[in-house]
Amino acid sequence: MALKFKEMGHDVHIFTSHPYYPTGKLTTSDWFKFKHNTYINSIPVKRHWLIPSQKNNPLLRLISMFTMFISMFTSLSFLKEKKFDTVIVQTPPISLPLLGVIAKKRFGIKLILNVSDLWPEAMVNLKSIKRDSFAYRILHKLEKYYYKNADMILTQSEESKEYINSIGFNTSMVYRIGADLKRFTPSEIKSNSSTSFNLVYMGVLGVAHGILDLIKEVDFESINTILHIYGNGVEYTQIDRYIKAKKLSNVVLHSTVPYTEVHNILGKHDAAIISQKNYVKGTLPAKLYESMSMGIPILFHGDGEGADIVKKHTCGLTSLPTNYSLLKENIKRLSKNSIDREKMGKNGRTACLQFYDRDKQFQILEDQLQKLYSNC
Known part of the structure; x- marks a missing residue:
């Protein structure tokens, strides 16, 4: 601003x-x-x-x-x-x-x-x-x-x-x-891994975001998915310790990156996950717009207006904060259907062009x- x-x-x-x-x-x-x-x-x-x-x-x-x-x-x-x-x-x-x-x-x-x-x-x-x-x-x-x-x-x-x-x-x-539509543009560059579905979380690692609970509840290896985590916050150390203690090969905690690199990181993954542990009236994660603008599908694990936007523009799949079973099914659905992923990604980009241009x-x-x- x-x-x-x-x-x-x-x-x-x-x-x-x-x-x-x-x-x-x-x-x-x-x-x-x-x-x-x-x-x-x-x-x-x-x-x-x-x-x-x-x-x-x-x-x-x-x-x-x-x-x-x-x-x-x-x-x-x-x-x-x-x-x-x-x-x-x-x-x-x-x-x-x-x-x-x-x-x-x-x-x-x-x-x-x-x-x-x-x-x-x-x-x-x-x-x-x-x-x-x-x-x-x-x-x-x-x-x-x-x-x-x-x-x-x-x-x-x-x-x-x-x-x-x-x-x-x-x-x-x-x-x-x-979103800055000039910076956050769809990319053809994807991760080097061709056998696994690559999911990315970028943002604060706070109690309200529930990433620690998420990696405890979802067995990413069993659904052939790699979760890449970028961010920092009060749960960073706990997440790092849990990954090492459980030897989670399919959850990768990366070092933080400057904002100028966010679009490059997002563009290398198959989908973005946005997680909210608690429903708070009126809150809406700003990173939702940037992921949509990149043309990648959204897995919105939360409630409220953010989930409503994903549903309205059919740019991803949603699950309530406590419903990890549905989140797991949503990940499996996206990982197995590249046509759905492409369609949802395009829908997100189109919505940003029409409604969410910064x-x-x-x-x-x-x-x-x-x-x-x-x-x-």
Whole structure:
């Protein structure tokens, strides 16, 4: 998003934390830096200190969000100095929109909320808190306060938009990150292995993604399939140990690769798997679009709008998070039917060309922002 705004000639700055994703850890040097200015692709980035947390523990997450809020609060005056017109705030973290509200009220800056997960709804789905709890009621009031003060709300899914509308706010629009169709193009290059079906997972190796459970439940050797895993996260070490302990020759844990190499890796495999251990209302894995754009079929092991997209465009097969038997059957079906694979792959690419082109999605956002300012 920042790069596209910069391409359009806008002055773009980013406020964020020190990097800790997906490992959940800061580097030793970052622990002792309260703020740090840097550049990424020629865009100024102001990084701030926080106590990181990647665990499914609501208290630790709130502490992490609070420390990030405090450190970023000290940079608010920078917004006034630079005379910014708009601040786009990512939520969660659920603490950060308060900075946007303060900037709006004090400096007259337009506030756009980019809602990637519905907090506290997501916390209920993940069983971190109960819907009838005091914590939920407080967080839900805070959520509605943010929506009330936002000039525009961006969501990544229709499901999130419907939820936000249902609680009384109709200023939301679906902004799908989509895929860079020029980079993620169908490839004829496949893996050197001609006897096995090559399946790839690329992404975060977190508890919510369930890759450790997946390799425990599915015997890939028995279905002549090799699962290639690329990524990092809190389950990386456990996955590595399990593969070595069980001597799994058909599950390969690769080292991480830079984003610029993702399309090359995807293009070497027969299909991509996307796994979600828990259903969380409104969430939609962005890597779905990139795999579809590559023209390879999708095995979506999860629920929600991501699964609905796969079904709608018939670009792969789906299974619920607990139904490993169906996942296994889906893998076997794709591995034995190259005609199905080719057809599903083409369907995915066609859907991206029509609906999930990143450039087209950004143009829609740009048009909506122009309307927002023209109505001022």
